[in-house]
Amino acid sequence: MDQRIGSSSQPLKGEPVKGAGFDPAFIPGITAPATEPEPEPSDAKPTAETEADAEDAKPATPEPAEASAGPASADSADGGPEKEPEEESAPEDGAPVFEASDRRARFAADHRGVRLRLDEEDCEFHWDEIAAVETESARFGKRFTITVHTPDRRWYPIEIEATSRSRFKEWESQLDAVLDAYFEEA
Numbered sequence: 727m728d729q730r731i732g733s734s735s736q737p738l739k740g741e742p743v744k745g746a747g748f749d750p751a752f753i754p755g756i757t758a759p760a761t762e763p764e765p766e767p768s769d770a771k772p773t774a775e776t777e778a779d780a781e782d783a784k785p786a787t788p789e790p791a792e793a794s795a796g797p798a799s800a801d802s803a804d805g806g807p808e809k810e811p812e813e814e815s816a817p818e819d820g821a822p823v824f825e826a827s828d829r830r831a832r833f834a835a836d837h838r839g840v841r842l843r844l845d846e847e848d849c850e851f852h853w854d855e856i857a858a859v860e861t862e863s864a865r866f867g868k869r870f871t872i873t874v875h876t877p878d879r880r881w882y883p884i885e886i887e888a889t890s891r892s893r894f895k896e897w898e899s900q901l902d903a904v905l906d907a908y909f910e911e912a
Contacts, residue, residue, distance in 0.1 A: 822903040826870065828887040833872050835859075835904045840874055842884045849882060853908050861901060863894045870894055872901070 823836040832843040839852040840859070851874055858875040868891055873883040888894060 822900070822907050824897070824900045824904045826872075826886050826888075826897050831884050831886050833884055833886060835901065835908075837908060839908075842874065842882060844884060851876070851882075853910070856909065859901070859905055859909065861898060863891075870897060 821837055823834075825832070825834045827833070830845055832841075834841045839850060840856060841851075842849040855876060856874060857877045860873040860875065862871040862873070863869075864871075868888045869885045870888055870893070871883055871885050873881050875881045888897070
């Protein structure tokens, strides 16, 4: 008696492979894989009830697109990103803030969270999105590495070139003060 697992007459069906090999714009952790919309079944015929509902849902007088757009969409229509008011995000007086930068990279940590910038790329993490912050200084040279770890086991390192090795201790103490004030370990 010949028993086989899975019949060769039935092809295996599984979820299609997704990722950078099939979608060049896919970046793990930043963008979701592109999904194709499912086509509507062509054999579905509209009933009298759905046609009546569709007519009731249409407004009697069409509104111009500009009139329906509120002040929030006016900012995004200009192409500029919507900014939150500075008054709401202002830190308390005497609150610790850490910033370190060089010609290419920038690291900032304050009451809002941590922001990384390398050339033209930005990345921002709120304190609840951070699992750990790790620092490392090179044994030789003047590169100071700060790595932000997230709960989903991803890490984002940034290297900043200091003007001198003596800045490493200063940066360590400033960053520790910010982490002690805002970062809560689970």
